[in-house]
Amino acid sequence: MIHTRSLTLRSLTRRTALAATAVTAALVLAACGNDSDSGSDSGSGSSSEAGASAGASTGASASESAGAHNDQDVAFAQGMIPHHQQALAMSEMAADQASSAKVKDLAARVEKAQDPEIKTMTGWLKAWGEDAPMESMPGMDHDMPGMGSDMPGMMDSKEMDELMKASGKDFDTMFLTMMVEHHKGAVEMATTEKEKGEYGPAKTLADDIVTAQNAEITEMNKLLGKG
Incomplete structure (x- = not known):
């Protein structure tokens, strides 16, 4: 127990x-x-x-x-795309028709800078549901719709034909003279975008265009003996 x-x-x-x-x-x-x-x-x-x-x-x-964009942003992209496309068409001619290495170098830089900008602006327009200008077709750059003289600095068909037929020093002078005017037109369009646009990236691109193309205008005027 x-x-x-x-x-x-x-x-x-x-x-x-x-x-x-x-x-x-x-x-x-x-x-x-x-x-x-x-x-x-x-x-x-x-x-x-x-x-x-x-x-x-x-x-x-x-x-x-x-x-967050307005009508000015749309107009800027829709106008600057064909404006850039004409500059590319002119620059492509320089590779074969220019005699000056400096002119060829300038033309190559224009192509390198403006081709990506065309793609960027085309992307904006698509995102906004807006129509983007058609891409240029070989040999038809200066005949594209919207590529007339209604935009500042744009060359007309006759001027583009004359440039296409030129070569050597004549081409160099004609190319530089035309491109100075073309750049001035782009600067004018970009300045309007900076003042009236709403879309931040577009205003930034416009500022870049003003800075770069004003510098190239100075460079081209020196090559023309005007600087």
Whole structure:
């Protein structure tokens, strides 16, 4: 009996200890859980606010990219694309018809700068749901719709034909003279965009055009002996 009672007491003691341990563990876990929940709630709130803020920012950026433009931005892109295309057509002639290495170098730089700008502006027009001018076809650059003399600095078909037939020093002089006027027209168009446009990237491009083409005008006038 004594032995049995001793076992019973041991069993009860062990159960009590285990129960106490379990209760203690439960309390600790509950406390941790409360801290975690509290931190989680706080973190979740911050995360949600940050997410909402980021979402709003992203939405604003998307809206700005697709919608924050005006009629002047559209007119700038639709006009500058064919303006650039004519400059490319003139510059392509220089590779075979110019005699001056400096004229050929200038023409190559014009192509390198303006071809990517055409692609950029075409992308804007597509994003805005606006019509983009058709890409030029070989041999038809100066006959494209919209490439008449109604835009400042644009050459007419007769002038482009004369340039196409010229070669050597005559080509150099004609090319430089025409390109100076062409660049002045681009600067005029870009200045209007800077003053009246709304779309940030278009205004930035316009500023780049003004800076680069004014510098090239100075360079070409020096080559013509006017600088």
